[in-house]
Amino acid sequence: MAARGYLSEYFAGAGAKVLRGTEVDPAVSNGHEFQGVDAFRLFLGTPAEKEQVPVTYIWMDDEQEEPDRLELHGTWYDSRRGKGHRGPEYRLYYPAASEPVVHRAREGDTLFLCMTAERRVLAILCPAGSSTEQKLLWLFGLSLTEDYRLSPRELPADGGRDIDLAARFILGELGIEPEEEEPDALDRLVDRFGLKFPGTAEFSAFTRKTLTGVDPRDAPDAALIAWMEHEEALFRSLERRVVAERLTEGFSDGEMVDVDGFLSFSLSVQNRRKSRAGWAFGHHVEAILKARGVRYRREATTEKRNAADFLFPGEAEYADPSYPSARLSMLAVKTSCKDRWRQVLAEADRIAPKHLLTLEPAISEAQTHEMQASQLQLVLPAPLQETYRAPQREWLMDVAEFLSMIETKAKI
Structure with a gap:
């Protein structure tokens, strides 16, 4: 798979742990804190006093179309401060406002603490054994331990995991859209169709025509990935130009702000993203079948x-x-x-x-x-x-x- 950038451009590091009931179950404890996360000092440091940090609380499971998300804060503090006979142990206190997300987790579920490049903590909770758990363990190169303690990993500043198709898929589920350079074929696309989206079949055919070195007959797996990555890059780059032009025009009706017009445009952008990928996938699969001479x-x-x-x-x-x-x-x-x-x-x-x-x-x-x-x-x-x-x-x-x-x- 082709790569566009590195995971370290978006995250400094991450850690994962199995949750205890005392951390998330109000029937067991009202402590409102993640324990066994002292290793996250690697990213949050060792402040002498309590320190409030920005935290996004996220619940993800395998049935949701979109994760539950709350942009709040947390308190990072040494739970043993003032107890000189014992070494420091840092915990992350979560506020009551985060309960609609945090309390969806149960004992034995998984917590991921991720430090973004913007110094915001993502506290991602998911069911044990879920696809979400497997995706995030793979993305960050983590493993879970049996002692309920956070297992951290710092990402190298000069790289880390490539942002390939698999990584982009997972980052997209987290609401992160990796940046990428405009493909060379974008200007040709605009020259041919203008600042508008061609039909899905036309778009996919243009994608295949402008990508060289692809062999759908003898290397169908590589061809399918290459076409999907190329079309995704073309689509997102064209989308940025189309959206920029529409925003420049503005959303106003005389002296009134056209709120409904803006909301309708925003919804159309989101719907186009969702439907286009599925159509593109089908078109490229069909092109491979034709290249192989398969009846279907x-x-x-x-x-x-x-x-x-x-x-x-x-x-x-x-x-x-x-x-x-x-x-x-x-x-x-x-x-x-x-x-x-x-x-x-x-x-x-x-x-x-x-x-x-x-x-x-x-x-x-x-x-x-x-x-x-x-x-x-x-x-x-x-x-x-x-x-x-x-x-x-x-x-x-x-x-x-x-x-x-x-x-x-x-x-x-």
């Missing part, structure tokens, strides 16, 4: 008017009861899974197992075990598989393997 039907109708993203070899074969079910395949395409992967189970009753291609890194072992039990095979571009744990990687299928399976079935 896109948005194929099966039973109960359900539609499969890609059906192999086609609708006619699927509808023919005499056509062997063993020669049929389907591929659902989702940039992220969350809980939506279960929707795929209702598609194409004749086909088992079903296949789901995603770009989501580090899905939890609990989720992938459930997929296996539901006869759903996860397909993931090879470069993203490093974010998964070793037992999962033995089961995962990459794009090249999926294509080989389809081509083998066509010869039966």
